[in-house]
Each structure stands twice: as C-alpha cells, then as structure tokens.
Amino acid sequence: MRRNTHAARAAPCSRARVLVLFCVVASFFGLVTLKLFSLQVKQHQRLLERADRQHRRIIPLAARRGTILDRHGRELAVSLEAASAFAQPVAVKDPGKAARELSPILHLPPSEILKKLKDKKSFVWLKRRIDPDQARAVERLRLKGIHLIPESKRYYPKQGLAAHALGFVGMDDRGLEGLEYHYDALLGGGPRWAVSYQDALGRPIFKEGEANPGYNLKLTIDEFIQYIAERELERAVEKAKALGGTAIVMDPMTGEILALASFPTFDPNRYQASPAAARRNRATVDVYEPGSTFKVIMAAAALEEGRVTLQDRFYGEQGAIQVGRVTIRDHEPYGWLTFGQVLAYSSNVGAIKVGTKLGKSLSYSYISSFGFGSPTGIDLPGESPGLIRRPKSWSQVSLGALSIGQEIAVTPIQLATAMAGVANGGVLVRPFLMKEVIAPDGKVLKVTKPLRIRRVLSEATSRTLTDLLKMVVTEGTGKLAALEGYEVSGKTGTAQKLDQATGHYSRGKLIASFVGFVPAGAPKLLILVMIDEPKGEAWGGTVAAPTFREIALGTLKYLKIPPSPGDKVHVALKAEHAVSRLD
C-alpha cells in the first residue's frame, strides 16, 4: 500500500521528466532532420559533386611504349617508368622555401625553380624523367603543390646500334625519327588517364582503368648482322678518311632488311648531343649519282629486250667517246670488248654503246620499272624518291650519261632494291623493316608478308646477268669483293660528285660503291656499300668492294651458310697449287 502511495506521488513528477526528455530528444532529432534535409535535399547536388571531387581523382598514367626487338627477339628499344616532377604554382605556399628544398634534389638552381613556381600557369614541369631516388626524395618533402607523375623513358640498350633505322623519341615519348616515328601509333599505347578512388587521407582505394601498353615490334634487322655492317662501314670510312657512308644488307628474295647502317652515327639515348647530319639516314634520304653500279640496270634492260647478246662485241674506242659536246673517258683505254667484259671492266664507252642500242624510251621505261624515281615504300619516314627526268627533257648527252649512271639521282635503298630484282630471278620486291606486330601479352597480331611489286626481268635474263656479274668479281673491277668458297656477283661504281659551286663534276669528290649478292647461284644476301668522298685510292673496287667482302664473310659465317662444294674444290685446288709451288 505504501508503495502504491509512493508511486502515485511520483507519477506526475516522472511524466514531467519524460515530457522534458521527449522534448529535448524531439528537438534534437528535429534539428538533425532539418540538417539532413538541408544536406540531402537542398545541397544534394553541390555536395555530391564536392564529394565526388574529393574521392575521385584523375591520375595520369604512363602508357608504356612498346619494345622494339630484332628478328630474334633481342631488345633494341625498351621503355622504363620514370617519374616527372611538376608544380601547381597557385597551390605552393612558400615558393622560396620549396625552391631551396627542391634544388639539391633536382640538381637545378633555386632561382630556376623559383621562377617556375612564381609562374602564373596552373601547371609547370619542374624536371621530367628523374631518377627513382630523386622521386622518393621529392615525395618525402611533402610540399603542397609539388607532385610527381609517372612517365615512360625510352632506352636503347645497344646504344648506337641500328640508330638510323630505330630513330628516337622526344620528351613527350612520341617518335620523332625512324621506326619510332613511322610506327608511333602502334608503339605509343594509351589511354593515358585513369580514375582513382581515394579515402579522406588521399590513400587510393580503387583504380578504374589501366594504361594500355603499346604493341611490340619485331624487326627484320638482325642485331649481329647490323653490328658487322656498322663495324665494317666505320672501318672503311675511317680508313678512306671519307665523309660518311652507308651499308645495306638485305634478303633479296623477300626484301627483308637485315642491316641498315649509316655513318656517321649517333646514340639515340642522347640524340640531342649529335649533329643533325649524323642523325640523317643516308640509306633512304640521301640521293647520289650511282655511276657504274647503274650499268647493271641498263645491261639488264638491253638483255631483256634482246638489244644485245652475249656474243656482241663493243669497240672501246681506246678509252674515249664523244657524246654530244662532251667527251666521256674510260679509266683505261680498251679495244674490242664482249658485252660481259664491258660490265666486268666497267667500260664507259661500251656502256654508252649499249645504252644507245637500247634507246631513250626503253631506257626510261626500264629505269622506272626498276623503281627509280619513286620511293621503294620502305617503312621509314622521309624516304626520297630520287630524281629521273622524263625523256622529253633529256639533252643529247642524257642517254649516254644515264648509261654510265649520271643524270640520275638514286637513294642507296633504291639501288639495293633494284639489284635484289636482278638477284632473285627478276622480281622487284618492297624492302621492309617491320616483321611482326606483337601484342603486350605476346600474341602475334600481324606478320608482314613479302610484297612482290612487279616482274622486271625474266628468270633467264636474271641468270645471264648474274653470270656476267660474277665476272666483275672474278676478273673485273670487283676482285677485292671475292670470297673464297662463295661465288659473288656484283658491280663496282665510282661516281664523280657534282660540285655545287661550279656546277661541274668534281675530280676529287667521289662516291665509291659496290653492290652485289652472295652466293651468286642461290642468293641469301644482297649487300650495298657506299662511301662518300673517300680520299686517296678512291675507287669503288678498292674502297667499297673490300667492305662488301668483310660484311659478307662475317654474315655468311654467322648465318652458317657453307661454301658451295664447287668452290671448295676451287679452294682446295688453289691450296694444292700453292703447296706444289712451295715444293
């Protein structure tokens, strides 16, 4: 009963407390509700966008550039990640302090950094592609407004090897020259941005999107053959104290370029350190008058058209012939020469007579058909088409001059391609450097098939000419190109350069060249060597032919191409002869 009385007394008091508590809680919830309404309804859109900005961050990605490999998968150009430091000047609180702290890390003068930090731009590069240690040091500073982004840095591990074919990339990781430029779209990859979701502390939780690395390219170039070509070319240029030179090694059957060397050369890792002249790909860009090597083309046309036969004889006029108002001389006076001897001894007089038999129209037709005057289509940028005038603008001298490789400008790659047409049975093939496109996962996406452009000679003419060109090496001007155990077909060339000052052919400035193929019966290699302005004994046969020989010898050994049995007998007989003489 007492308890009931007590409860009755406490009831009004308790109710009042409950009421107060209710009011407090209700007003609290009321306030929360109001705030919620304000946040969720009134400011919904604005806050959503703000949160999104805080949680999502667009981050730049380094889309790794594809690797360039040689024909056996050896790396010629590789990309690695390298951080680049940039600043958002507006966000930097104390530019002076930041400049002082960054200076020793980035190895830049504080004044230079300060100048960048005081820039009015919203974004300035401080230093691009820094070392990992530098990047870590910048990160440790935790400076507001100073950031790092991953970029890609291109490395050429073999330094100058195949530099002219590979080319190089610029600061923005885009190809500027060579294959890097030509296949930039394949090598480059993309996209270069991703969305990162992060927490309040800015730690990444989840990243949306990956940078697609570029495709890898496998080239037709063989690293070792390229090295042999470059080594021998450099030796030849230095020995002859020449301005420069070019060497091309090609598979004449398919058009695959096995080596493409130019000298002087450069290191694509530090391309800015080399003069522009050293970076020029002489094999595809430079044009020159081919001289006697061009006699092969005119001889091929004359044979194919039946204008000359192997039995035809040509009088050498004792070394001089009048063409229009010009007298063209031979390096030695010759009497009667067979067609083969005209080529073997590289008689200008004989060649002019062959050209005359062929005539203007057919000459032009064959010259064009062999690809002169138009680019070969090699997959390199800036290929020159060369220069050949139309017959209607030819002078009285032109046909004679063309017969000995003057009044025409060709690129080394054009001449090599035309000669490949002679070597492979008469088909002009397109020279190419890119063999395969390989996806980052290793899947081969594309294989370049050899492209036969057109038939330029019959197989019979090709065989006949191959035999005639053997004579050049066995008994003619190209003896220094001979290889023991292998039959070589080729042609020497010594062309006078046109003196720009006088407008006349220079006596002292020459281009010495040799173009040939080996083994002659079943050609595996077509090699062109061109030396620009050699000094001293500057004939194609003395300067370029030995270089051809050294490149051929090294490459044949490397490719394990054995000497032909017939030539082994020849070598053995020679050895026996030498022994008997000793006896």
Added chain:
Amino acid sequence: MSQIASGSEVLGRLEAVLVRKQQHRWIDLPSLGVGLLVLLGGLFYVWQHVQAVQLGYEIEQLKQERAAFVERERELTLEIARLKSPKRVEEIARDRLGFITPAPDQIVIVPQRP
C-alpha cells in the same frame, strides 16, 4: 486464516507475475530477435563495407608491388640486353679472352651423316 489467506494471496501474486512474465516473454522475444537481426544486418553491412575498403587498400598495395616487380624485371632485361651488346661481347672476347676470327682455311665444314 490470515496466514492461509496471505499465503494464497502470495501464490496469486506469484501466478500473476509468472503470467505477466510469460506474457512479456511472448511479446519481447520476437522484437528482440528482430532487433538483433537488424543490428546484425547493420553490423554486417558496415563490416562488409569496411572489408571492401580494406581489401581495396590491399589490392592497390599488391598492384603497386606487382608493378614494382614488373618494372624491376624490365630493368634487369634492359641490363641483360646492354651486357649482350655485340660490340661489348666482341671487345671482351678479343681483348680480354684473346679470341680471334678464324681464317677461311681454319674452318672445316663437316658434312652431315646420311
């Protein structure tokens, strides 16, 4: 009598309490269960959310580690390529190891057995 009466009164009260308790049990258990379920559901929701964030951190960390290893592998591949440079190999073979290029008459080609 009064003792008996009070005893029955006590029994009556006890019974009432028991009945009330029984009534309370019947009313409270489902709400308790629902409450618990809601609480568990809420906890599970929060837990999985926390787990997702935690795994996100871990995945990102592992991705970074993987990328670092891939990068290291590439660096080593590059180093191998540099060391295998034909020029360098030839210089070592010639100058340090004393190798020479064989002359043509020093090469013997052994025919394959049929």
